[in-house]
Amino acid sequence: MTDQYDAIIVGAGHNGLVCSALLARAGKRVLVLEANEQVGGAAITREFTDGYSVSACAHLLYQLQPAVRKDLKLSPRMACENMTTIALGENGKHLRIDDKRIVGVNKEDADHYREFRKRMTRFSDLLRKFLNKPPPRLGTKSFKDLATLAQLGLDLRMLGKDEMRAFLRLIGMNIYDEVTERFEHPLLRGAISLDAVLGTHLGPRSPNTIMTYLYRQSGDHGRSGIPAGGMGSVSNELAHVARSEGATIRTGIAVKRIIVENGRVTGVETETGDRFDSFTVISNADPKRTIMDLVGVKHVETGFTRRIQNLRAKGNAAKLHLALDGLPDFEGLSRKDHAGRLLIAPDENYVERAFNPAKYGESSPAPVIELTFPSLRDETMAPTGKHVMSAVVQYAPYDLKGGWTDEAKAGFEQVVVDTIARYAPDIASRITASELLTPVDIEREFHISGGHWHHAELTLDQFMFVRPVSSSAQYSMPVEGLYLCGAGTHPGGGISGAAGRNAARTILGREKAA
Amino acid sequence: MSKQAPVHQGRLKTPFYSRLEKLDFVNEWHQWKGYSSADSLYCSDTEYFAIRNATAVFDLTPMTKYRISGPDALDYLNRLVTRDMAKIKPGRVAYAVWCDDQGQVIDDGTIFHLHEGEYRLCSQERHFAWLKAAAIGFDVSITHETDDIAALAVQGPTSFSTLSNMGLDGLADLKPFGLTHVDFQGSELMISRTGFTGDLGYELWIDPDKAEALWDALFEAGKLYGIRAIGTDALELSRIEAGFLAAYMEFLPADETVRTGRSRSPLELGLEWLVDFKKPNFNGRRALAEEKRKGSTWRLVKLDIEGNKTAHHSYIFGQQKTSKPAIGFITSAAWSPVCKQNIALGTVRAPHGMPGDTVWVEIYYQREMHWNRQMARATVVDKPFWFPPRRGATPPGRF
Numbered sequence: 001m002t003d004q005y006d007a008i009i010v011g012a013g014h015n016g017l018v019c020s021a022l023l024a025r026a027g028k029r030v031l032v033l034e035a036n037e038q039v040g041g042a043a044i045t046r047e048f049t050d051g052y053s054v055s056a057c058a059h060l061l062y063q064l065q066p067a068v069r070k071d072l073k074l075s076p077r078m079a080c081e082n083m084t085t086i087a088l089g090e091n092g093k094h095l096r097i098d099d100k101r102i103v104g105v106n107k108e109d110a111d112h113y114r115e116f117r118k119r120m121t122r123f124s125d126l127l128r129k130f131l132n133k134p135p136p137r138l139g140t141k142s143f144k145d146l147a148t149l150a151q152l153g154l155d156l157r158m159l160g161k162d163e164m165r166a167f168l169r170l171i172g173m174n175i176y177d178e179v180t181e182r183f184e185h186p187l188l189r190g191a192i193s194l195d196a197v198l199g200t201h202l203g204p205r206s207p208n209t210i211m212t213y214l215y216r217q218s219g220d221h222g223r224s225g226i227p228a229g230g231m232g233s234v235s236n237e238l239a240h241v242a243r244s245e246g247a248t249i250r251t252g253i254a255v256k257r258i259i260v261e262n263g264r265v266t267g268v269e270t271e272t273g274d275r276f277d278s279f280t281v282i283s284n285a286d287p288k289r290t291i292m293d294l295v296g297v298k299h300v301e302t303g304f305t306r307r308i309q310n311l312r313a314k315g316n317a318a319k320l321h322l323a324l325d326g327l328p329d330f331e332g333l334s335r336k337d338h339a340g341r342l343l344i345a346p347d348e349n350y351v352e353r354a355f356n357p358a359k360y361g362e363s364s365p366a367p368v369i370e371l372t373f374p375s376l377r378d379e380t381m382a383p384t385g386k387h388v389m390s391a392v393v394q395y396a397p398y399d400l401k402g403g404w405t406d407e408a409k410a411g412f413e414q415v416v417v418d419t420i421a422r423y424a425p426d427i428a429s430r431i432t433a434s435e436l437l438t439p440v441d442i443e444r445e446f447h448i449s450g451g452h453w454h455h456a457e458l459t460l461d462q463f464m465f466v467r468p469v470s471s472s473a474q475y476s477m478p479v480e481g482l483y484l485c486g487a488g489t490h491p492g493g494g495i496s497g498a499a500g501r502n503a504a505r506t507i508l509g510r511e512k513a514a
Numbered sequence: 515m516s517k518q519a520p521v522h523q524g525r526l527k528t529p530f531y532s533r534l535e536k537l538d539f540v541n542e543w544h545q546w547k548g549y550s551s552a553d554s555l556y557c558s559d560t561e562y563f564a565i566r567n568a569t570a571v572f573d574l575t576p577m578t579k580y581r582i583s584g585p586d587a588l589d590y591l592n593r594l595v596t597r598d599m600a601k602i603k604p605g606r607v608a609y610a611v612w613c614d615d616q617g618q619v620i621d622d623g624t625i626f627h628l629h630e631g632e633y634r635l636c637s638q639e640r641h642f643a644w645l646k647a648a649a650i651g652f653d654v655s656i657t658h659e660t661d662d663i664a665a666l667a668v669q670g671p672t673s674f675s676t677l678s679n680m681g682l683d684g685l686a687d688l689k690p691f692g693l694t695h696v697d698f699q700g701s702e703l704m705i706s707r708t709g710f711t712g713d714l715g716y717e718l719w720i721d722p723d724k725a726e727a728l729w730d731a732l733f734e735a736g737k738l739y740g741i742r743a744i745g746t747d748a749l750e751l752s753r754i755e756a757g758f759l760a761a762y763m764e765f766l767p768a769d770e771t772v773r774t775g776r777s778r779s780p781l782e783l784g785l786e787w788l789v790d791f792k793k794p795n796f797n798g799r800r801a802l803a804e805e806k807r808k809g810s811t812w813r814l815v816k817l818d819i820e821g822n823k824t825a826h827h828s829y830i831f832g833q834q835k836t837s838k839p840a841i842g843f844i845t846s847a848a849w850s851p852v853c854k855q856n857i858a859l860g861t862v863r864a865p866h867g868m869p870g871d872t873v874w875v876e877i878y879y880q881r882e883m884h885w886n887r888q889m890a891r892a893t894v895v896d897k898p899f900w901f902p903p904r905r906g907a908t909p910p911g912r913f
Contacts, residue, residue, distance in 0.1 A: 263794040297651030298589055301797045303615035306647040471615075478615075478800060 005031045005278040007507070008268055009485070010255045010294065011447070013041025016284030017238035017249075018500030019485040021072055024245035026508050031276060032247060033268065035254035035447060040235025041284065042446045042453075043495050049433035051383045052323040052375075055231035057437070057446060058453075058495050059319075059372060059390045060341065063219030064234070067132045068497035072241050076234045079378035081225040084340040087187040088423045092332020095187045096340075099223050105185045112182045122159065123167055124217035129155050131218055131491035134474050134502045135464045144509075171211045172460060176204040176348050186347035193352075194345040194368050195222070198392060199453035199493065201316040203355030204348050208460045215458060219496055224341060226374050230381065234495065258283065258290070258482065260299040265481035279481045282503060286448055286455035287311060287468040287488040291477070299479055307469035311462065313488070315439030315451035316358055318396035320416050322389040323382070323433040327373065328424035335376075342371040344419060358395035363412050367419055368394050386432075391416070398439035398450050409436050455488030464490060475503040476510070483507060525550045528575035529664040529725030533733075537743045544746070547640065547660070549576035552745035559851075561748035565669050565711050566852045568740025569676045571732065572667040572749055574717065575725075578623075578640050579663055582633040584654035591625065591633060593796050594648050596780055596789040604630050607691045607708050611780050611788050612644075617801030618768035618777035620644060621761055622785075624708060626693055634659075638761045644769065648797070664725035668732065669715030669752075671902075672739035674910040677705070677716060680735035685716070686909035699727055710749060712756020714904045739913075754848045754857060757816050757898035759783060764814060764845045764859055778861070781805055782812040812842070815867040816899065819856040819892040823877045824849055830860050831874040835889050841866045844875065850899055857899045858892075869896035
């Protein structure tokens with residue numbers, strides 16, 4: 001079977017769907033092939049035990065880019081919006097943080113926090129501009145690249161001299177220095193540290209964790225929400241938009257290889273041996289998987305291969321799903337509070353200490369946790385009266401010493417439950433079923449090399465002009481007709497859609513230029 | 515896991531050192547990739563004339579050697595180098611050049627197709643890191659075997675007679691860039707018709723344990739054919755006459771350059787004949803195709819210069835004696851005794867330097883402390899300065 005398309009997209013992750021919708025809208029005949037039975041990649045909702053559903057990987061929506069919302073007229077129905085972040089403290093003394101104010105700290109901290117937020121908002125607004133356009137190529141004479149670069153410089157300069165300096169100083173710095181300098185309250189320091197490192201293989205003392213913090217803020221200033229029906233409903237909406245623009249989306253079809261003939265892409269071959277033809281193939285898979293497995297290094301050059309091989313992309317965030325026969329009783333929390341985003345990160349050193357063992361291939365004995373109870377505001381997630389907990393847990397390194405055996409997983413799960421039990425002593429007695437996804441499981445289920453949220457670590461040496469690797473940061477890969485559109489490209493991961501949108505615009509722009 | 519490896523102190527000695535030492539009168543040695551290598555043993559002029567008039571023997575053991583084998587060896591090499599290695603059958607040797615992704619030359623060297631799917635790559639410089647990086651995703655094994663093989667270059671018009679006199683069979687049919695395996699005292703001796711002198715000549719490759727025996731047999735057989743051990747000074751002169759490139763002279767290995775524009779592409783080194791654009795992919799292909807479309811920045815030139823003052827390190831100027839600014843510079847220069855010519859290799863900005871063009875070379879030379887300057891007219895030549903018919907003749911003549 002062969003069929004000719006204008007573009008084939010490998011993987012129906014949310015970026016692939018965004019890309020397909022925009023290309024289809026431009027009149028392209030687009031085919032999206034997804035290996036899993038559902039669209040969405042790591043943005044799906046699925047049942048993990050009878051009657052209990054959960055957003056299987058990404059569980060909070062905070063980064064969906066306004067530009068993507070606008071272009072595709074998205075309006076995901078939300079179960080929770082603008083969630084309050086609750087930094088859990090001992091003896092029920094918690095902090096309640098929302099985008100405007102913070103309850104539980106002294107006046108100085110409150111003032112400093114307001115100031116901090118103001119600056120971070122300004123910087124993340126600037127960063128958002130950078131994130132929503134393809135990074136310009138450096139060292140070319142192309143007018144478009146030079147113009148983009150000039151615009152970036154101008155945007156930066158428009159901050160004013162002092163703020164521009166502050167931005168350039170802070171972007172490479174670590175969040176630890178910033179929070180310890182500004183704030184007194186350990187819970188506040190811990191909460192901000194956690195936001196900076198969630199989903200990365202970084203601790204608060206690692207370089208550029210202010211940049212990752214800003215990155216998190218760049219969608220909706222850090223306001224998070226839970227889509228009604230879980231993250232899968234966002235993907236379903238995207239797929240609906242793509243289909244109504246004319247894209248064909250087929251699930252349960254795994255691409256085995258991207259076919260390269262005479263130095264250019266000519267189509268894809270599926271695991272079942274079917275072939276689909278197109279001179280443009282856009283991979284939503286991570287860069288390593290795309291180049292090393294799907295394309296094959298024979299078709300690319302040595303320097304490029306080495307850079308792709310050396311991409312740092314080992315995940316360190318696990319996902320824990322619990323089926324509960326009732327809401328656990330957190331000391332000092334009302335029922336309403338359970339609709340918030342609960343953090344276990346008592347202080348900045350706790351977060352750094354949690355990270356320490358991960359450097360040596362060990363999981364955290366005292367992990368940092370981001371907890372949500374999506375069933376509280378969404379009855380579709382659990383049977384009546386019952387609840388689900390969805391938690392991101394760090395650190396659980398991809399290459400755990402001895403591997404993620406059943407024993408290792410059970411042990412880590414126990415550690416996580418015990419950690420939560422310090423705040424909600426009855427949690428263990430309420431668990432009826434559970435599921436732990438380590439980065440290895442995430443790799444297996446979602447086909448992400450290393451099981452990393454961002455497909456490639458979000459650090460300055462893999463950011464902007466050099467993401468995923470230098471000389472190939474404009475979505476186009478060094479094989480004619482091959483593009484990337486996933487989290488491994490600029491700007492990075494999270495349910496943002498920026499990469500997919502930028503990729504589509506790059507591809508359409510090139511066509512116009514040709 | 516780690517075993518205590520013996521650490522060599524100071525310079526290494528090749529397996530032929532005991533023999534070279536006996537022939538050494540001038541004690542002029544330099545370091546070549548960790549080994550002691552002679553500049554000259556007696557008198558470099560006499561040694562040079564052994565290359566052109568008799569048999570010269572050069573110890574090339576320090577030359578970097580890698581063994582490349584495995585199911586993907588051919589695919590691997592085809593991506594590594596710019597030429598089509600599928601055309602190089604077992605028993606043949608290919609001169610090749612390899613580039614980085616930007617199409618800039620990392621090094622040139624020779625690739626010996628020893629047996630089906632088994633290759634040896636030889637070069638002046640070391641490239642293990644690059645070769646290993648190039649192996650990512652290929653089922654291929656790369657072994658550094660410089661120290662495991664003793665090698666001699668046997669070059670000059672009487673080299674065939676010398677080797678035949680040694681009782682080595684099968685050399686009469688061996689064409690240039692061919693190789694053969696013969697038995698030498700129970701060990702496998704590989705003989706290739708290759709060399710760095712541009713003359714009739716061979717290279718012998720053997721187990722280091724048999725090195726001294728091979729040397730002795732060779733010198734015994736060559737006694738009446740004017741056999742003589744030589745150092746690198748003589749070799750260098752013959753190399754320039756043959757118009758061959760040398761790393762760090764005609765080009766810098768691309769991975770060693772710091773400033774942009776200091777490396778060279780194969781097209782800029784006159785090696786376009788080695789670049790096979792029919793291959794769908796090889797390192798540097800995209801960049802080189804682009805360069806071919808847009809035109810190169812530099813061009814390698816061979817210059818026939820008037821007068822007898824050697825043009826070491828000279829600037830090259832354009833068509834007129836007064837042309838400014840300089841269009842390039844000399845990279846290697848010599849007075850060629852055999853051609854009776856003042857010759858040089860250089861690099862000039864394209865489109866300068868087409869064969870037949872006149873250029874001017876600014877030569878500085880010293881006489882009794884005082885420096886003199888001379889503008890010498892030079893002609894760009896196309897062919898190697900020295901390319902005797904005997905170099906290609908099969909069977910070679912018995913001189």
